Amino acid sequence: MTEDRNLPPPRRGAVQRWRAGLAALAGRDGRIRAALDEVGAPPMALRGAGFAALLRAIAAQQVSAASARAIWGRLEEAAGGRVTPAAVLALGPEGLRAAGLSRPKAGYALSIAGELASRRVSLRRIQRMPDEEAIAALSALKGVGRWTAEVWLLFAAGRPDIWPAGDLALCAALQKTLGLDARPTPAEAARLTEIWSPHRSAAAILHWHIYRTAPS
Numbered sequence: 001m002t003e004d005r006n007l008p009p010p011r012r013g014a015v016q017r018w019r020a021g022l023a024a025l026a027g028r029d030g031r032i033r034a035a036l037d038e039v040g041a042p043p044m045a046l047r048g049a050g051f052a053a054l055l056r057a058i059a060a061q062q063v064s065a066a067s068a069r070a071i072w073g074r075l076e077e078a079a080g081g082r083v084t085p086a087a088v089l090a091l092g093p094e095g096l097r098a099a100g101l102s103r104p105k106a107g108y109a110l111s112i113a114g115e116l117a118s119r120r121v122s123l124r125r126i127q128r129m130p131d132e133e134a135i136a137a138l139s140a141l142k143g144v145g146r147w148t149a150e151v152w153l154l155f156a157a158g159r160p161d162i163w164p165a166g167d168l169a170l171c172a173a174l175q176k177t178l179g180l181d182a183r184p185t186p187a188e189a190a191r192l193t194e195i196w197s198p199h200r201s202a203a204a205i206l207h208w209h210i211y212r213t214a215p216s
Contacts, residue, residue, distance in 0.1 A: 008130060014158025015044050021160060021199030022206060029196070032203070035177050035210055042209030044202075046158055050123050051116055052083040053156035054138075055109055057148045059101060065212075071100035085113035108143025115141065127157050154201050163200035165190035173207035176214070 009017065022041070026033040047053045059075065060068035078099045079087035088096065088109050096106035115121040126137045131153065138149035150164040164170060165186040174192065175183045184192060196203040 007128065008134075008157070008159060011046065011049060011127070011156075011158040014046055014160070017158075017160050018044050018199075018202040018205060021202035025196055025199050025203060031177050031179075032196075032206070035206060039206075039210050039213045042205050044205055047155040049127070049156050051085055051088075051113070054112065054123065054144070054148070054152050055083060055088070057151045057155075058105055058108055058112075058143055060151075061105070061148060067100075075099040075101070085117040088113040089117060105143065108141075111142040112144070131159060131162065154204065159201055161198040161200045163190065163193045163196070163204050165193070167204075167208075169211040170204060170207050173210040173214070176210060177207065 022032075022036075026036055047056065055075075056068075056072055059071050063071070075096070076083055078091055078095055091099070093103075093106045093110065096109055097103065101109060112121075116123065121141065126134050129137060134153055134157075135146060135149045138144050138152060139146055145166075147164050147166040150162050153159045154162040154164070168183075171183050171186065171189050174180070174189055178184075178192065193200055193203060
């Protein structure tokens with residue numbers, strides 16, 4: 001049986017695809033090759049699939065990476081080590097707030113948990129959709145914007161060609177890689193990175209690595 005090219009690639013094998021994609025980009029773009037020579041290969045790993053990964057992306061919205069890790073650690077502890085829709089619903093707004101989620105984010109978490117627990121929404125079904133269709137379906141959930149949807153598709157679904165253009169860290173790193181006079185806007189970043197398709201996920205992972213390793 002041949003693979004249906006209209007379906008997104010499966011989650012399994014994503015890290016190997018990212019590594020191969022980054023090697024392909026380095027072979028054809030000297031700027032990527034120079035960045036790799038400077039900062040080294042980025043760590044590549046999938047996050048857990050499903051609800052926990054989506055909620056983790058929401059928790060990371062508009063906070064520092066360190067704050068996001070701390071909040072997620074407290075949330076995992078409060079949920080008994082496994083962040084499921086049922087565990088989040090059991091914690092309720094006060095339990096989520098005690099773990100560090102803002103009031104709006106606690107509301108988003110409960111809303112999405114309720115949608116999944118009632119089976120009105122299926123992340124497994126969304127994971128089988130093409131990129132833009134999946135982004136639209138995820139963005140219909142309360143508290144999920146395009147950035148959150150793209151981060152989930154990249155790190156939880158393992159998509160190979162996602163560039164979260166609204167991520168300011170990526171825009172800052174892209175300025176360095178391309179030698180731009182100013183940080184590109186999200187729209188400019190989306191346009192500038194089209195040349196790296198179909199390996200934009202690997203390029204994004206590299207640019208997060210560039211941002212993290214830049215001198216403070």
